[in-house]
Amino acid sequence: MLHPFPHQRESGQPIVELKNVTAGYEGQAVLSEVNLTIMPGDFVGFLGPSGSGKTTLLRTILGATRVFSGHAQVNGKRVDRRRSLAGYVPQLETIDWNFPVTVGEVVMMGHTRGNPLFPWHRQADWRTARATMERLGIADLEDRHIRQLSGGQQQRAFLARALVSNPSLLLLDEPTRGVDIKTRDEVMHLLHELNHQGVAIAMTTHEINPVAAYLPWLVCIKGQIVAEGPPSQVISPEILHLTYGAEMPVIEYEGMTLVAESPHHFGRNGNRKASANGNGRAPEPVTGHGHSHHGEAADHGHPVGAHGASGAD
Numbered sequence: 144m145l146h147p148f149p150h151q152r153e154s155g156q157p158i159v160e161l162k163n164v165t166a167g168y169e170g171q172a173v174l175s176e177v178n179l180t181i182m183p184g185d186f187v188g189f190l191g192p193s194g195s196g197k198t199t200l201l202r203t204i205l206g207a208t209r210v211f212s213g214h215a216q217v218n219g220k221r222v223d224r225r226r227s228l229a230g231y232v233p234q235l236e237t238i239d240w241n242f243p244v245t246v247g248e249v250v251m252m253g254h255t256r257g258n259p260l261f262p263w264h265r266q267a268d269w270r271t272a273r274a275t276m277e278r279l280g281i282a283d284l285e286d287r288h289i290r291q292l293s294g295g296q297q298q299r300a301f302l303a304r305a306l307v308s309n310p311s312l313l314l315l316d317e318p319t320r321g322v323d324i325k326t327r328d329e330v331m332h333l334l335h336e337l338n339h340q341g342v343a344i345a346m347t348t349h350e351i352n353p354v355a356a357y358l359p360w361l362v363c364i365k366g367q368i369v370a371e372g373p374p375s376q377v378i379s380p381e382i383l384h385l386t387y388g389a390e391m392p393v394i395e396y397e398g399m400t401l402v403a404e405s406p407h408h409f410g411r412n413g414n415r416k417a418s419a420n421g422n423g424r425a426p427e428p429v430t431g432h433g434h435s436h437h438g439e440a441a442d443h444g445h446p447v448g449a450h451g452a453s454g455a456d
């Protein structure tokens with residue numbers, strides 16, 4: 144089981160503060176009028192269909208997008224890629240796994256400050272890199288080529304790179320995408336542990352039942368912030384319709400709010416009347432739904448409008 148409660152929300156200065164931020168890329172605003180606050184110790188999930196701007200929101204916090212208007216601050220300073228204070232774990236699909244580096248070298252890349260020209264800095268950096276690998280249980284993989292890692296080990300290696308500079312905020316882009324169920328649960332446990340050690344976490348996902356429903360706080364995104372709140376409030380047919388542009392019935396199951404997928408019927412008996420959903424039974428995606436690879440309800444035809452529209456995911 145995951146920790147039922149998030150790390151206690153702390154008071155004080157926000158880590159992230161976006162005020163009326165309109166941001167995107169050269170000549171194209173992707174996010175408009177975004178207001179968002181992340182406090183120390185928060186654990187936030189950014190939920191939305193492909194192309195809704197989840198990655199762009201993470202990159203805005205990193206200072207890696209164009210901010211057209213509004214104020215974007217991290218730890219009280221304007222976001223700036225050159226002195227980013229957040230650790231970032233990109234989507235694993237975007238990484239070139241044939242790039243000839245070892246796990247240890249990947250983790251060392253997370254040292255953004257310090258001067259690599261001075262050997263004593265480098266020795267100190269290796270010490271923290273090893274301590275971080277130890278913390279994530281991958282110390283024995285230090286000399287392994289990144290191509291030789293399992294999905295869970297890949298995720299840990301890049302988590303270590305993000306954590307090595309000891310950031311107060313960790314940003315993760317779809318950390319559970321494309322991994323099997325066991326790895327997904329491992330990754331989520333690890334993130335909850337880190338959160339309980341005081342690291343604020345913001346992660347994107349478009350997996351509602353297996354991921355978002357377990358997070359303490361969700362922010363629904365579709366080019367802007369559609370809604371935010373705990374899953375019990377945000378996972379509602381109205382908000383999901385606004386976010387995904389599709390009908391998504393919602394049920395309560397063992398105290399959790401989950402999406403009951405509209406029944407899909409393909410093939411010979413495809414037009415048989417469905418009876419599996421909507422009558423208080425557990426929706427199939429909770430347990431062995433079968434689409435074990437991605438596992439997300441949202442990938443199964445719901446966000447029709449948004450899917451395929453960008454190819455950016």
Ligand SMILES: Nc1ncnc2c1ncn2[C@@H]1O[C@H](COP(=O)(O)OP(=O)(O)O)[C@@H](O)[C@H]1O
Nearest residue numbers: 168173192193194195196197198199453455456
């Ligand atoms: N580097 C880029 N340059 C221009 N447009 C981009 C870039 N990256 C993403 N976009 C556009 O921004 C929109 C949102 O993309 P993204 O933030 O990747 O969405 P998500 O992560 O929710 O799938 C898409 O329309 C996409 O085409």
Ligand SMILES: [Mg+2]
Nearest residue numbers: 197198455456
């Ligand atoms: Mg994305």
